[in-house]
Amino acid sequence: MPVDALLTQDELDFIRTMQHNPQLNVRDTTASLLVNGGTQIRDLLTRLAANEQVTIQAQFENQQMSFPLQLVEDEFHALHLQLGAPSIYEEGPMVRPWRLMLKEPVVLETEKGQISHYWVREISCEGVLLEVRDGHRPPRRFSLWFSPEGHEPMPLHGTLRRKTEQGHYAYQLRQDNPQETERLRQYILAQHRRTHPQMHA
Structure with a gap:
């Protein structure tokens, strides 16, 4: 050289x-x-x-x-x-956000990583279905962290809407900034790709 x-x-x-x-x-x-x-x-x-x-x-x-x-x-x-990242909706009697039904519930955590008594069973870009364990009452509002395996923790802020027939609690999500919303959308999109690969081929 x-x-x-x-x-x-x-x-x-x-x-x-x-x-x-x-x-x-x-x-x-x-x-x-x-x-x-x-x-x-x-x-x-x-x-x-x-x-x-x-x-x-x-x-x-x-x-x-x-x-x-x-x-x-x-x-x-x-x-x-x-x-x-898209918002995904499913049609039925009414159009509603597509919900990811988790195979295993994921516990919500505090900002310091301590586990709560609230477990996510279903999640969408606009709402979450929680299972409340250990005899605790459902909070009217919560601000906790969702940490699905293989993903960075995401902050979730929810307001109680109703109790379901199965005894779970439906919350409407409110994200505090666009980055939080985008991270949740990216997570939902990744899970939608796994569930419906034919739509993303």
């Missing part, structure tokens, strides 16, 4: 390895959005996404998916349209 070379042979080999790694060359197609239809449509969507909540709806059998359209800024400060 010439004396004035900018990179060593090891550095060149590393770069070549990175370029030929198939896992690093796969685009994330779940978040990308290509708008075909000219600059007028793209400009209109960009203006709407900057000032209003814009969603793209998809229908599959008895389920609806509502993708938020967001403006994101890249490292060069250019703005791009990007799809966020």
